[in-house]
Amino acid sequence: MNEEAGALEIDLRGSVGNFSLDVALRATADRPTVIVGPNGAGKTTLLLMILGAHRPRAGYVRRAGVPLYDAEARVDVPIEHRRVGFLPQRYALFPHLDVRANVAYGIRAATRAERSRLAGQALEHLGIGALAPRRSTDLSGGEAQRVALARALANQPAALLLDEPLAALDAAVRADTRALVAERVRALGVPTIIVTHARADAAAFGGEIIVIEGGRVSQRGRLDELVANPASAFIRRFAVNGEGPG
Amino acid sequence: MTRAESELAGTHPHERRGSPEFEGSANEQPAGDRGEGVAIARDVRYRLREPVTWQTEAGRRRIRLTALAWSAAGGLLAGSLLLLIVLPVAGLLFSSSPRQILRGLGDPLVWPAIRLTVLTSTASLLLVVVTGTPLAWVLARRPRPGRALRLAETIIGLPVVLPPAVAGVALLLALGRRGLLGPALEVAGIGLPFTKAAVVLAQSFVAAPFYVQAAVAAFRRLDPELVVVARALGAGPPRVFFTVGVPLSWPDLAGGAALCWARALGEFGATLMFAGNLVGRTQTLPLAIYTALESDLQTAQSLSVVLVAVSVALLFGLRGRARP
Numbered sequence: 385m386n387e388e389a390g391a392l393e394i395d396l397r398g399s400v401g402n403f404s405l406d407v408a409l410r411a412t413a414d415r416p417t418v419i420v421g422p423n424g425a426g427k428t429t430l431l432l433m434i435l436g437a438h439r440p441r442a443g444y445v446r447r448a449g450v451p452l453y454d455a456e457a458r459v460d461v462p463i464e465h466r467r468v469g470f471l472p473q474r475y476a477l478f479p480h481l482d483v484r485a486n487v488a489y490g491i492r493a494a495t496r497a498e499r500s501r502l503a504g505q506a507l508e509h510l511g512i513g514a515l516a517p518r519r520s521t522d523l524s525g526g527e528a529q530r531v532a533l534a535r536a537l538a539n540q541p542a543a544l545l546l547d548e549p550l551a552a553l554d555a556a557v558r559a560d561t562r563a564l565v566a567e568r569v570r571a572l573g574v575p576t577i578i579v580t581h582a583r584a585d586a587a588a589f590g591g592e593i594i595v596i597e598g599g600r601v602s603q604r605g606r607l608d609e610l611v612a613n614p615a616s617a618f619i620r621r622f623a624v625n626g627e628g629p630g
Numbered sequence: 631m632t633r634a635e636s637e638l639a640g641t642h643p644h645e646r647r648g649s650p651e652f653e654g655s656a657n658e659q660p661a662g663d664r665g666e667g668v669a670i671a672r673d674v675r676y677r678l679r680e681p682v683t684w685q686t687e688a689g690r691r692r693i694r695l696t697a698l699a700w701s702a703a704g705g706l707l708a709g710s711l712l713l714l715i716v717l718p719v720a721g722l723l724f725s726s727s728p729r730q731i732l733r734g735l736g737d738p739l740v741w742p743a744i745r746l747t748v749l750t751s752t753a754s755l756l757l758v759v760v761t762g763t764p765l766a767w768v769l770a771r772r773p774r775p776g777r778a779l780r781l782a783e784t785i786i787g788l789p790v791v792l793p794p795a796v797a798g799v800a801l802l803l804a805l806g807r808r809g810l811l812g813p814a815l816e817v818a819g820i821g822l823p824f825t826k827a828a829v830v831l832a833q834s835f836v837a838a839p840f841y842v843q844a845a846v847a848a849f850r851r852l853d854p855e856l857v858v859v860a861r862a863l864g865a866g867p868p869r870v871f872f873t874v875g876v877p878l879s880w881p882d883l884a885g886g887a888a889l890c891w892a893r894a895l896g897e898f899g900a901t902l903m904f905a906g907n908l909v910g911r912t913q914t915l916p917l918a919i920y921t922a923l924e925s926d927l928q929t930a931q932s933l934s935v936v937l938v939a940v941s942v943a944l945l946f947g948l949r950g951r952a953r954p
Contacts, residue, residue, distance in 0.1 A: 437858045463861035470862040476855040480877045489873075490863030539863050 390448020392543050392575040396433050398440035400426040405433075405440075405599040411543070411575040415591030416566075419579045422618055426599040427579045428473075431545045434577070435470050436463040447543055447575070469541030473548040475532035477520040483507065483531050484516040490539030506538035507531070510564065526557035533565060537572060544569065544576040550585060562588050583607075583622060595619050722934050734932030742910040743918035744936065750826060750914060751894040754833035755841075758890055762842040763883070767871055769842075770849030771857075783846070790839045797835050798903020805831070806904075828905035829912050833894035840893050844886025848879035892944045895937065 395408040405426040411417040421427050432438035434445050436453065444454040451459045452466050477486050488503035507513045510530045515523065523531060529549065536544065549565055550558050566588050569576050578589050586593050587607055595603045595610070595618070603615040607623065614620035683689040726734075734740075769775070769783055789797060803809045805822045815822060822828050852875060860870045876883065898916040905912040907921060915937055922929035 432858070435858065435862055437861075462866070463858065464864050464866050466862075467864075468862060470859060472855050472859060474855070476853065476859045478856060478860070478874060478878075489860065489865070492864065535863070541862075 390450075390542075390575075392434070392577070393444070393446040393449075394434060396430065396440040396443040396445065396453075398429070398433060398438070398442070400424075400429040400599055403599045405429060407594075407596060407599070407601055408443075409577075409594055409601070409604075411577050413573050413575050416569055416576040416578050416589045417591050418586045418589050418593045419577060419596060420581060420586060420593060420622055421596035421602075423581075425596045427596055428547055430596070431470070431547055431577065431579060434543075435468050435545060436461065436466050467540075467542040469536040469539055469544040471532055471536045471544070471546045471549055473551060475528045475552075477523075477528055477532055477535075479521050481520060482516075483512075483518045483520055483523070486520050486531060487535045487538050490535060492540075503534075503538060506534045509537075510534045510568065525553050526561055529553060529561060530564070533568065537568060541572075541574060543574050544572065546576065546578045548579055548581065550580070550582065566590075581622075595622070719938060722931060722938060726928065726931055730928060731932045731935055734926070734928040734930075735936070737922065737926065737929040737932075739909065739913070739918045739922055739929060740933060743913055743915050743933065746826070746829070746910065746913065747895060747915040750829040751833060751891055751897075753830045754837060754894040755887060755891045757830065757834050758838045758841045759887060762838055763845055763876070764871075766842050766845030767849055767875060770846045770852075786839055786842045788839075789836050792836075794836055794897065794899030795903060798832060798900035801828075801832060801835060801900060801904040823904060824906040824908060824912060826905075826911065829901055829914060832900035832904045833897045836897055836900055837890045837893040841886040841890035844889065845879070845883055848882030848886070849875060851882070852878055888944050888947055892941055895940060 391413065392411040394410070397404065397406045399405065403426075407426070407430055409417060419427050419430070429438055433440045433453075439460070440453065440455065442455045444456075445452045446454075447466075447468075451457060452461045452468070453459060477483075478489065481489065484500060484503045484507070487506050488499040491499045491502050491506075493499045493502055504513060504516055507516055510533060512527065512530050512534065515527055515531060518527075520528070520531065529552070533549070546565070546569075550562055553561055562585060569578075569589070578585070580586060580589075592604060593607055593610060594601055595616070597616060597618055603610060603619055610619055610623040614623050682692050684693060765782070765786070769779060769786075772779055775783070792800075802823060805811055805815065805828075807816065807821065807823065822831070856874055856878070857870055860874045861867075865873065896916055897914070898920070901912065901914060902917060902920075907913050907917045913921065915933055919930045919933045919937075922933060
């Protein structure tokens with residue numbers, strides 16, 4: 385494992401709406417860390433704090449031991465220097481750029497031609513090379529999702545945050561996409577945090593599941609541990625029945 | 631629900647609960663009392679006031695008459711406002727033949743004024759766009775603007791409510807020979823009043839808000855997630871501004887720029903006060919119209935037609951660019 389793949393250590397306190405967020409976790413490169421929780425529990429806010437788009441009140445974010453944010457040491461690395469990839473729930477493809485330009489946006493290469501070539505390659509990796517010249521506004525949900533994933537991966541991030549990566553997809557494409565995301569994330573080999581509300585996602589991505597309720601961690605462990613010993617009504621519903629589609 | 635209605639709802643629900651007509655909606659409305667209350671309240675309202683109904687001949691006539699009266703009154707009011715605008719423009723365009731209008735353009739006042747107006751209004755537009763776009767970006771991108779930013783937003787709106795003549799006097803008192811900065815400018819060898827630069831400053835002063843406010847609105851409409859994603863992909867704030875902010879707001883920025891340019895083209899009061907009315911140096915089209923009016927109405931009309939043509943072209947350009 386190279387130095388870039390160093391673990392993401394997080395201990396953050398801040399405010400989300402009416403309640404406070406207080407979450408500590410450690411995401412390693414070997415398996416994705418899955419975050420689940422009811423709506424409004426602070427999952428997306430937590431991702432935005434790790435990303436640097438939302439400022440926590442206290443705590444720290446470290447990658448491979450190096451602080452990206454540290455309230456006490458007054459460290460707050462700007463988003464663009466954190467090298468943390470982000471796949472938002474609704475993908476946020478740049479509507480004025482075609483698919484290839486979307487993927488090329490985050491590629492660090494000397495020339496435009498080189499960036500374009502690498503973007504094409506990144507699309508090929510996800511089996512969507514044919515989409516390259518398409519407008520990013522007329523893609524299907526599954527296509528847009530793959531393009532957004534290709535864009536995030538092509539940037540070669542040192543950590544990856546996925547916010548409900550499958551929630552906006554039809555049931556028909558969800559299973560395929562889930563397998564693809566899990567496979568690519570494993571291949572990338574960097575600490576990855578996935579927010580989801582579907583039990584099937586949590587099962588497919590493996591790793592540790594961290595349950596956040598009301599801004600706090602209510603339980604953490606593997607899925608079978610959650611099933612065996614649910615600590616709250618939400619976890620019982622999630623672990624036993626699998627809340628949400630999936 | 632009014633208080634009377636909710637009191638009604640409170641007294642009656644037991645009689646209604648379980649009656650067949652409410653069973654169908656029981657699933658959608660777990661708070662069955664509320665649904666029944668509304669139903670009862672509706673009944674009561676019918677009893678209190680005889681409704682105008684489509685069922686009777688008299689009712690139909692009354693409904694038709696009311697509708698007719700309302701549309702007639704609305705049409706009359708709206709029509710008179712439109713007429714107020716259309717009539718003068720029609721007078722401008724049709725009270726002389728095209729030949730006469732062309733002849734009016736032969737006056738020696740005309741071409742220097744047109745040249746100067748194109749030059750100064752374009753310079754004003756550039757000045758406003760170059761300084762106003764970053765300002766608008768900063769004003770729009772801060773989720774919780776501090777006192778300074780709120781003050782800046784108020785300041786940028788000031789010229790809209792300030793009469794142009796007041797703006798001219800203000801500019802003179804600030805930048806004129808005896809103004810606030812007059813001595814400093816004199817030392818630097820800069821004399822602003824009664825120069826082309828003064829025209830540009832006067833136009834920028836009055837026209838800036840039209841562009842900046844449009845740009846702020848455009849940047850506020852920008853999806854913040856796109857900005858976050860762009861930055862997560864490694865783009866610093868300047869790159870986000872140029873590759874995401876400006877291209878996505880382009881139609882609205884162009885619309886604001888067109889409005890701003892139109893306002894600069896027509897600027898009269900502030901220019902007259904601060905820059906004067908010197909042929910070829912500070913006499914823009916509106917000032918030339920004013921001057922011509924004293925000697926030759928035909929020239930004034932011809933110049934006005936030129937301004938109307940440009941303004942109408944801008945207006946249609948704007949509507950063509952408007953968002954669907």
